[in-house]
Amino acid sequence: MQLEITVNGKHLERKVDGDQRLIDFLREELGFTGVKEGCGVGECGACTVLIDGESVLSCLTRVAQVDGKEVLTVEGLAEGEDLHPVQQAFVETGGVQCGFCTPGFIMVAVELLERNPDPSREEIREWIEGNICRCTGYVKIVDAIELAAERMRTEGEKVGT
Amino acid sequence: MAFELLVPEDEEALFSLMEEKDYRLLAGGTDLYVQMEKDLLSPDRVIDITEVMAEPKIEEKKEKISILATATFQEIAESLLINRYFPVLAQSALAVGATQLRNMATIGGNICNASPSADSLIALYLLNPELVLKSSSRERQIALEDFITGPGETELFRGEYLKSLEISKISEDFSHYFEKVGRRNALDISVCTMGYILKEEDGIIEELRLAYGAVAPTVIRATSVEEYLEGKRLNQENVAEAKKLVKSEISPISDIRGSAEYREKVAARLVEKIGNNTDSSQ
Numbered sequence A: 001m002q003l004e005i006t007v008n009g010k011h012l013e014r015k016v017d018g019d020q021r022l023i024d025f026l027r028e029e030l031g032f033t034g035v036k037e038g039c040g041v042g043e044c045g046a047c048t049v050l051i052d053g054e055s056v057l058s059c060l061t062r063v064a065q066v067d068g069k070e071v072l073t074v075e076g077l078a079e080g081e082d083l084h085p086v087q088q089a090f091v092e093t094g095g096v097q098c099g100f101c102t103p104g105f106i107m108v109a110v111e112l113l114e115r116n117p118d119p120s121r122e123e124i125r126e127w128i129e130g131n132i133c134r135c136t137g138y139v140k141i142v143d144a145i146e147l148a149a150e151r152m153r154t155e156g157e158k159v160g161t
Numbered sequence B: 001m002a003f004e005l006l007v008p009e010d011e012e013a014l015f016s017l018m019e020e021k022d023y024r025l026l027a028g029g030t031d032l033y034v035q036m037e038k039d040l041l042s043p044d045r046v047i048d049i050t051e052v053m054a055e056p057k058i059e060e061k062k063e064k065i066s067i068l069a070t071a072t073f074q075e076i077a078e079s080l081l082i083n084r085y086f087p088v089l090a091q092s093a094l095a096v097g098a099t100q101l102r103n104m105a106t107i108g109g110n111i112c113n114a115s116p117s118a119d120s121l122i123a124l125y126l127l128n129p130e131l132v133l134k135s136s137s138r139e140r141q142i143a144l145e146d147f148i149t150g151p152g153e154t155e156l157f158r159g160e161y162l163k164s165l166e167i168s169k170i171s172e173d174f175s176h177y178f179e180k181v182g183r184r185n186a187l188d189i190s191v192c193t194m195g196y197i198l199k200e201e202d203g204i205i206e207e208l209r210l211a212y213g214a215v216a217p218t219v220i221r222a223t224s225v226e227e228y229l230e231g232k233r234l235n236q237e238n239v240a241e242a243k244k245l246v247k248s249e250i251s252p253i254s255d256i257r258g259s260a261e262y263r264e265k266v267a268a269r270l271v272e273k274i275g276n277n278t279d280s281s282q
């Protein structure tokens, strides 16, 4: 099929197999290897991307389903040299250890802060329930999202694209 | 394995694609793709139905609320109409833990997959929706309890799809409750789920509807408990009797989440939640 899609702000037209998994399309065809595959069956959140602003699992999505839509991966967050505030906060608080889970957490956190600029720690925990991290014990991840929220509120920065 | 994935834009195109032999309908894909990944299914053709239904997903119609099959759990959890009229349904939608899954998973998929531990089914068994099924030649309505016939089994005919569910509004005097014991993931079931709606007058139960999940081949209504408790007070003696009755209603199995005995204990213990928490949505 002929796919028309916007990925990280860039409009693309490609001939693709409609049944290709979105994660494979993003990683293999477009080189966005920030999208990680942990489990392949919906249980770890490592493959999270935003489609039209909503977090979805790219391992359980096929490209024909995203025809005409806008996809955002972790690679699309930074503006030039400037990391997105959520990325910056993960780096600073130690929310990143091995880093495998990080893009998934960052994407779901970006969605959260877009919808709720001032979440409680409890709300943050609930929102990231579908993401698994084997290294950090989650506290630093919650710290990171809290810090990002605070900065984004005070700086009035805009999330996403 | 490769398959053909088609995304029809209107109902007519959908029906004509369904004339082919081996197809499966797709909504959020959170059950279907997992089942395909685990080689439990391998359709040649998968038909995405989400573009066919672009109307408002949740709508108030006089005495009823109409919900399109493709409404996601996130949309249901956030809907003002659902929170106002059917808090238990909003609570069950939120019980699907992961944000990403709530964004993807639809209520129609939850119904048609007919898992004994499908969270929304607890709420729906309490609310008795009529399901609207459509094929190229006709539209019919069927009660949810008649539609689901076993684990993963429904009365959906070839060439038909689930379009919407219509739920009659209920009195705002009901208190609503939903609880899930034990997380679930892709293919497992939870330990036990329970939900009820309850109307009390001066400490006497006027109406109780009680549903259980993960402890029988389908979600069930514990009707003997409902009948026993109606007209009574929730004192120790009555609760003890109700716990016995629950055990006679269920037929749990053992799996990695819990043994049959454990499930039975949990199901009985959950009876204590009736009335204690008059509105868990607060």
Ligand SMILES: Cc1cc2nc3c(=O)[nH]c(=O)nc-3n(C[C@H](O)[C@H](O)[C@H](O)COP(=O)(O)OP(=O)(O)OC[C@H]3O[C@@H](n4cnc5c(N)ncnc54)[C@H](O)[C@@H]3O)c2cc1C
Binding pocket: A041, A042, A043, B024, B025, B026, B027, B028, B029, B030, B031, B032, B033, B034, B049, B069, B070, B095, B096, B097, B101, B104, B105, B106, B107, B108, B109, B110, B111, B112, B113, B117, B118, B119, B120, B156, B160, B161, B162, B163, B184, B185, B186, B187
């Ligand atoms: C990691 C993980 C965790 C999960 N946790 C939970 C949980 O906590 N609680 C829970 O209840 N479920 C859970 N599930 C299961 C799943 O997310 C739900 O059952 C979901 O509601 C399925 O909806 P869907 O739109 O993704 O269905 P799909 O996978 O698209 O479809 C499911 C089935 O229904 C059929 N179908 C779908 N829509 C229609 C329609 N409109 N008409 C006719 N047939 C249709 C499909 O052909 C398919 O057979 C989980 C799944 C995963 C992968």
Ligand code: FES
Binding pocket: A036, A037, A038, A039, A040, A041, A042, A043, A044, A045, A046, A047, A048, A057, A058, A059, A060
């Ligand atoms: S790789 Fe998609 S959820 Fe684990």
Ligand code: FES
Binding pocket: A095, A096, A097, A098, A099, A100, A101, A102, A132, A133, A134, A135, A136
């Ligand atoms: S940092 Fe290693 S899995 Fe999360």
